[in-house]
Amino acid sequence: xxxxxxxxxLVSLFSICFANETYQTAMNQSIEKLFQVKSIPEYIEVAxxxxxxxxxxxxxxxxxxxxxxxxxxxxxxxxxNVKKDNYLDQAQKYLDRAMAIDPNxxxxxxxxxxxxPSRMTVDPMNRGMAxxxxxxxxxxxxxELNPDNPRVYYxxxxxxxxxxxxxxxxxxxxxxxxxxxxxxxxxxxxxxxISPNWGKEMNESELKKVQETPKE
Amino acid sequence: xxIFIMFFSLQxxxxxxxxxxxxxxxxxxQGKMPLSGANVFFHGTYDGATADSLGRFKFKTSLKxxxxxxxxxxxxxxxxxxxNLDSLNSFILNIVLExxxxxxxxxxxxxxxxxxxxxxxAVILRMFDVATTPSAQGDIFxxxxxxPGVQKVGEDGRVFVRGGEAYETKTYxxxxxxxxxxxxxMPDMPTRGRFSPLLFSGTLFSTxxxxxxxxxxxxxxxxxxTNGVEMEEKSSISIMTVGVMGSTIKCWKNASLSxxxxxxxxxxxxxxxxxxxxxxxxxxxxxxxxxxxxxxxKTGLYKFFGAFxxxxxxxxxxxxxxxxxxxxxxxxxxxxxxxTWSSMIGEKWxxxxxxxxxxxxxxxxxxQDQMVTTKRMTQCxxxxxxxxxxxxxxxxxxxxxxxxxxxxxxxxxxYSLPFTNNELSGFGEIEYKLTKKLATRFGxxxxxxxxxxxxxxxxxxxxxxxxxxHSQVSLACGQFxxxxxxxxxxxxxxxxxxxxxxxxxxxxxxxxxxxFRVEAYRKKYYNLVKxxxxxxxxxxxxxxxxxxxxxxxxxxxxxxxxxxxxxYWISYSWINxxxxxRDFPKAAIPxxxxxxxxxxxxxxxxxPLRTFASVTYSFASSRPYHDPNLSGFMNAKTTAYNDISLxxxxxxQIFGKQSVLHLMVNNLAGFDxxxxxxxxxxxxxxxxxxxxxxxSPYVRxxxxxxxxxx
Numbered sequence: 001x002x003x004x005x006x007x008x009x010l011v012s013l014f015s016i017c018f019a020n021e022t023y024q025t026a027m028n029q030s031i032e033k034l035f036q037v038k039s040i041p042e043y044i045e046v047a048x049x050x051x052x053x054x055x056x057x058x059x060x061x062x063x064x065x066x067x068x069x070x071x072x073x074x075x076x077x078x079x080x081n082v083k084k085d086n087y088l089d090q091a092q093k094y095l096d097r098a099m100a101i102d103p104n105x106x107x108x109x110x111x112x113x114x115x116x117p118s119r120m121t122v123d124p125m126n127r128g129m130a131x132x133x134x135x136x137x138x139x140x141x142x143x144e145l146n147p148d149n150p151r152v153y154y155x156x157x158x159x160x161x162x163x164x165x166x167x168x169x170x171x172x173x174x175x176x177x178x179x180x181x182x183x184x185x186x187x188x189x190x191x192x193x194i195s196p197n198w199g200k201e202m203n204e205s206e207l208k209k210v211q212e213t214p215k216e
Numbered sequence: 217x218x219i220f221i222m223f224f225s226l227q228x229x230x231x232x233x234x235x236x237x238x239x240x241x242x243x244x245x246q247g248k249m250p251l252s253g254a255n256v257f258f259h260g261t262y263d264g265a266t267a268d269s270l271g272r273f274k275f276k277t278s279l280k281x282x283x284x285x286x287x288x289x290x291x292x293x294x295x296x297x298x299x300n301l302d303s304l305n306s307f308i309l310n311i312v313l314e315x316x317x318x319x320x321x322x323x324x325x326x327x328x329x330x331x332x333x334x335x336x337x338a339v340i341l342r343m344f345d346v347a348t349t350p351s352a353q354g355d356i357f358x359x360x361x362x363x364p365g366v367q368k369v370g371e372d373g374r375v376f377v378r379g380g381e382a383y384e385t386k387t388y389x390x391x392x393x394x395x396x397x398x399x400x401x402m403p404d405m406p407t408r409g410r411f412s413p414l415l416f417s418g419t420l421f422s423t424x425x426x427x428x429x430x431x432x433x434x435x436x437x438x439x440x441x442t443n444g445v446e447m448e449e450k451s452s453i454s455i456m457t458v459g460v461m462g463s464t465i466k467c468w469k470n471a472s473l474s475x476x477x478x479x480x481x482x483x484x485x486x487x488x489x490x491x492x493x494x495x496x497x498x499x500x501x502x503x504x505x506x507x508x509x510x511x512x513x514k515t516g517l518y519k520f521f522g523a524f525x526x527x528x529x530x531x532x533x534x535x536x537x538x539x540x541x542x543x544x545x546x547x548x549x550x551x552x553x554x555x556t557w558s559s560m561i562g563e564k565w566x567x568x569x570x571x572x573x574x575x576x577x578x579x580x581x582x583x584q585d586q587m588v589t590t591k592r593m594t595q596c597x598x599x600x601x602x603x604x605x606x607x608x609x610x611x612x613x614x615x616x617x618x619x620x621x622x623x624x625x626x627x628x629x630x631y632s633l634p635f636t637n638n639e640l641s642g643f644g645e646i647e648y649k650l651t652k653k654l655a656t657r658f659g660x661x662x663x664x665x666x667x668x669x670x671x672x673x674x675x676x677x678x679x680x681x682x683x684x685x686h687s688q689v690s691l692a693c694g695q696f697x698x699x700x701x702x703x704x705x706x707x708x709x710x711x712x713x714x715x716x717x718x719x720x721x722x723x724x725x726x727x728x729x730x731x732f733r734v735e736a737y738r739k740k741y742y743n744l745v746k747x748x749x750x751x752x753x754x755x756x757x758x759x760x761x762x763x764x765x766x767x768x769x770x771x772x773x774x775x776x777x778x779x780x781x782x783x784y785w786i787s788y789s790w791i792n793x794x795x796x797x798r799d800f801p802k803a804a805i806p807x808x809x810x811x812x813x814x815x816x817x818x819x820x821x822x823x824p825l826r827t828f829a830s831v832t833y834s835f836a837s838s839r840p841y842h843d844p845n846l847s848g849f850m851n852a853k854t855t856a857y858n859d860i861s862l863x864x865x866x867x868x869q870i871f872g873k874q875s876v877l878h879l880m881v882n883n884l885a886g887f888d889x890x891x892x893x894x895x896x897x898x899x900x901x902x903x904x905x906x907x908x909x910x911x912s913p914y915v916r917x918x919x920x921x922x923x924x925x926x
Contacts, residue, residue: 041269044253051255056261090290133446
């Protein structure tokens, strides 16, 4: 009898480990896929995987984070404004749900700050004025929660690079910011194997572009 | 043995996992179009797949027993179905998803209304558009002039809608009345709105058949929505050829304070731009605005808006009627304080409340004579919105307005013309969406005036039906009352309210990039004020025996898509209207009315030049006037009105600060339009009535502005 209890306990322990491992494996596989895919249908496919994971792991913000991230990436590709807004609405929904799970996660605020510039591209003249402060607020919050989050530095640098010189932007202003971001990326260690760990390559390629921009 | 059992059961468990069931099929919408990207999965598991480009999906699952299959897709209602996985090895499903309301915009009641909003996705105008329309010269009311249904009345500057006089358009701010929205007006000269468009995040402009929430307006309402809590601290300073402006914003966690002020003087500008008016004192003004916003609780927002203005000007006015030249000096002061607080009460009720105070004093010195007019207005308003369910919204509200008018005239003796009115109003309105495509709104408004001793009750109705994804037809009608103008009430306080009825029908196609809209309307006026002769002081000379009508068609087309970095819109209005009011001997077309009005607004950003350019062309056909030298009434017509205005905005850096250079040219081509004529009251020796044309104070006006963000 005692042995039976022990073995039952073992089995249940095993199944818990198994389940947790399933989560890790599913996340690992999906994340790997997320950073390989290029086309919109492929991104949707990965976002759907994360959504399915999020439906079970109700206390994890990461699956929702990646779903939202996939839709933000989609929105940057989509050229039709109405569709773009729909994708961003979807991203915002996932992000809101993630935010409800962990409102003090730097990466979620960062992703929010990454979502706004895509919104702005729909109608730069009108939305720019309204969303710029919102974006800055999100990035400030992300930095406050984790002063070493390299993606905040990367986004700030990119925004500066793409802002006209007249508005305090331009390549020469962006260069030190990209270098700082590079430094932050080099020392960054993700909390877990499935925590956000993107942006290093993007930073490198943008940095290259900045360095190739002729001096004004 | 036991270990063996355990091992065996584990084996069984694992083998069970390998007995898989295959799920496949297709996901389509109701029109059988494949929904590529739909997520099909078993609820609460990782097992699932994404529909491919043909809507097909296929996956295997090791789940057992009864499981819930879910299919979801952006803009569609999720589909759920229970499957017993023990019964079969494979399932083929054809899933049809139903569109949720989010995908297609739901029907919106909009007959008669033009909405400029920065918050909604698809609207006709943004506040940025208002601020950058050159013919508007930075004035909200000026920008409304580029919309259909609005008459061009160059010598007035206020908003004349669909055959109505300027006073028939009422202005609101956050739902509260603004009793003096315009700066004081010199004779035959245009005025402009008091408030900068930059203070607002949206404007609702209705050219007819508006909601029962709005009363005391015969023709039109303009409801300006002030900015919410500011997110970013910033300051700016602007130097213009007509003065200086500055503003600063301070933010806290749940609150913000914005201050702005300006000193405007047109002395320099009047030297640069040739004037057709003999100024004895160049117009100057000092303005200040204070805005405080505070978030209260989760859903509450308190807004304070305070505006202060002092302005003066003086001119030598040749009064053709009397043949005497007058020196007119105008001096005015205005204080406007608006407090509003809105908040949800529970989940289904929203409360909106407000208190507004408006004080206005205008002093005119005409040679030795003087005329001082003061207006004090207090309004208290309380509204409740009840969201009964997804389809039904109920609005109830009441407001009380105390209005005290006093005019003191020193003209060979002292005269005082005061009156006070207390207006108590209530309204109720129910909006009901029968389906996603069909919405109706029924309302009624009750008003009681202590001065006029009149109680009125009027119905309002509107309905809209969605004819396609982006198109809809709307119908609206209603009755409207408005108290006679102060200039009549001060002599004859026992007049009755004037009355109008509107019927409006609209067809609209609206996407984020393109708008087409056509609206037909019919308006009738009753109880308009008539008098035997102008400025008569005898109350018995005034009566409510006037009437009138107006009908017309308005067209609006806007396109932001076809040409790169270019946005343009075209408004055209045709109107047929007659009125028998004031001292008209018979029904006639009033002097402010042009049969055809056309506006063309073109905006483009020139990227390499970093310049934003806007051009407007406005046309209005000839207007009637009465020439006493000819027989009949309203027997002559002016020439047509033409205007080309231009504005250029250049982005640059000054001392490392973001800066904007802005150049506005009004009436670029220098058309010297005559709006009408003033005639002498008495004929000369030859029996001829002398006349002078009414013209713009300048032919061409150039304003230059540098704005620096600090």
